[in-house]
Amino acid sequence: xxxxxxxxxxxxxxxxxxxxxxxxxxxxxxxxxxxxxxxxxxxxxxxxxxxxxxxxxxxxxxxxxxxxxxxxxxxxxxxxxxxxxxxxxxxxxxxxxxxxxxxxxxxxxxxxxxxxxxxxxxxxxxxxxxxxxxxxxxxxxxxxxxxxxxxxxxxxxxxxxxxxxxx
Numbered sequence: 001x002x003x004x005x006x007x008x009x010x011x012x013x014x015x016x017x018x019x020x021x022x023x024x025x026x027x028x029x030x031x032x033x034x035x036x037x038x039x040x041x042x043x044x045x046x047x048x049x050x051x052x053x054x055x056x057x058x059x060x061x062x063x064x065x066x067x068x069x070x071x072x073x074x075x076x077x078x079x080x081x082x083x084x085x086x087x088x089x090x091x092x093x094x095x096x097x098x099x100x101x102x103x104x105x106x107x108x109x110x111x112x113x114x115x116x117x118x119x120x121x122x123x124x125x126x127x128x129x130x131x132x133x134x135x136x137x138x139x140x141x142x143x144x145x146x147x148x149x150x151x152x153x154x155x156x157x158x159x160x161x162x163x164x165x166x167x
């Protein structure tokens with residue numbers, strides 16, 4: 001505002017205070033816009049079913065884990081994941097798999113009476129998701145050339161609730 005001295009009153013409007021509020025609002029907006037996205041899911045949390053170590057050729061194959069899945073986080077609304085990811089999940093992974101690879105594929109599959117979904121964060125940091133790829137309401141994701149490293153796996157429930165499942 002040109003020509004108005006700092007601190008002047010103009011129609012009940014404090015110019016200095018208005019400038020300060022504008023600066024603070026701008027700083028606050030800048031902090032919000034520059035903040036990294038918040039991930040609702042957290043691979044750093046202890047997995048609900050724990051951690052397993054597997055290497056190519058493991059027995060028994062498939063390795064099975066019985067779990068209760070689902071959670072309060074709506075993947076499409078509350079998580080920064082690819083659009084193919086759906087379902088409700090917990091913040092912590094369902095299972096953490098430390099895998100030493102070879103030439104064979106690595107397959108993650110969930111079976112349940114409910115409609116389950118699958119989210120896998122591979123050792124390369126990429127997210128992969130599936131809903132119903134194993135037929136019926138059962139998800140499956142197949143790594144044709146798996147890398148060695150940590151695979152964090154979330155099994156979600158499409159439509160909400162919690163269900164018993166086998167991963």
